[in-house]
Amino acid sequence: MGSDRDEAQPTEPLRELLRAPQGKVDLSTIDPRGTAGYPGKGKKDVDDIVAELAPRLSDLQEQLYAAGRADEPDARSVLVILQGLDTSGKGGVIRHAMGLVDPQGIALRAFKQPTKEELSHHFLWRIRKALPEPGMIGVFDRSQYEDVLAVRVLELVPESEWRPRFEEINAFEAKLIESGTTVIKCFLHISSDEQKERLAERLDRPDKYWKYSPGDIDTRAQWPAYVEAYEEAIEQCNTEAAPWFIVPSDRKWYRNWAVAQLLREHLEAMDLSWPEADFDVETEKKRLAAT
Numbered sequence: 251m252g253s254d255r256d257e258a259q260p261t262e263p264l265r266e267l268l269r270a271p272q273g274k275v276d277l278s279t280i281d282p283r284g285t286a287g288y289p290g291k292g293k294k295d296v297d298d299i300v301a302e303l304a305p306r307l308s309d310l311q312e313q314l315y316a317a318g319r320a321d322e323p324d325a326r327s328v329l330v331i332l333q334g335l336d337t338s339g340k341g342g343v344i345r346h347a348m349g350l351v352d353p354q355g356i357a358l359r360a361f362k363q364p365t366k367e368e369l370s371h372h373f374l375w376r377i378r379k380a381l382p383e384p385g386m387i388g389v390f391d392r393s394q395y396e397d398v399l400a401v402r403v404l405e406l407v408p409e410s411e412w413r414p415r416f417e418e419i420n421a422f423e424a425k426l427i428e429s430g431t432t433v434i435k436c437f438l439h440i441s442s443d444e445q446k447e448r449l450a451e452r453l454d455r456p457d458k459y460w461k462y463s464p465g466d467i468d469t470r471a472q473w474p475a476y477v478e479a480y481e482e483a484i485e486q487c488n489t490e491a492a493p494w495f496i497v498p499s500d501r502k503w504y505r506n507w508a509v510a511q512l513l514r515e516h517l518e519a520m521d522l523s524w525p526e527a528d529f530d531v532e533t534e535k536k537r538l539a540a541t
Contacts, residue, residue, distance in 0.1 A: 260287030318385010
């Protein structure tokens with residue numbers, strides 16, 4: 251007898267399997283090569299599994315987008331936050347996971363080193379300006395968390411300035427969720443060995459030179475400090491309303507599928523529906539038939 255279960259879905263929701271633990275976070279205990287919840291038998295199955303997932307994900311995104319375009323008063327939005335150490339694959343996720351939906355419904359923002367204007371404002375100023383409108387899926391390549399990560403490791407501001415930001419971020423995210431935005435925070439978890447391999451590949455291939463910066467080695471030298479900073483950021487901002495998901499990212503194919511699946515699960519939990527017509531359908535059918 252066959253099963254009614256969608257074979258492209260994990261046996262358990264990734265929202266549970268990849269959710270960061272409450273309390274102390276020790277990234278060394280989480281396998282960056284893990285494949286929790288993956289319904290296939292390895293990389294050889296991923297194309298088929300993604301092909302099954304993509305239509306459902308696309309339909310959900312279109313329902314979200316339609317509600318926003320119809321100016322429904324309760325139209326909602328989604329914000330996907332991608333954080334990770336260099337080479338963890340934020341760009342790969344954007345291409346391969348977010349690429350499964352209509353690009354018209356995606357609002358992408360990559361946060362680089364703050365400009366002089368941005369530095370003259372509160373650290374959340376540039377974040378608020380980039381939030382997705384109703385109906386949109388916003389994707390942040392880096393985010394407000396840089397102001398408790400990079401600034402901490404590089405000692406750009408004193409601890410007395412960056413530490414209170416944990417509470418500010420939690421309050422900001424709580425208000426954002428209350429206003430109708432679903433927040434999906436993904437930490438792309440890679441190992442030091444995998445990062446070294448990816449940096450070496452960039453130096454071995456002329457088509458990847460553009461991805462490499464000599465500063466990558468300087469950042470890599472601070473690996474322990476960045477890991478410590480990420481662990482505390484996840485601990486301090488792992489709220490019930492906006493939990494962190496730790497996505498094993500040494501296997502690129504798993505990472506991309508996992509983020510796409512997390513997006514699907516969150517969209518399904520929103521119980522989306524198509525907007526009602528704001529015109530008389532039968533009248534419009536008759537008018538069309540008469541043309």
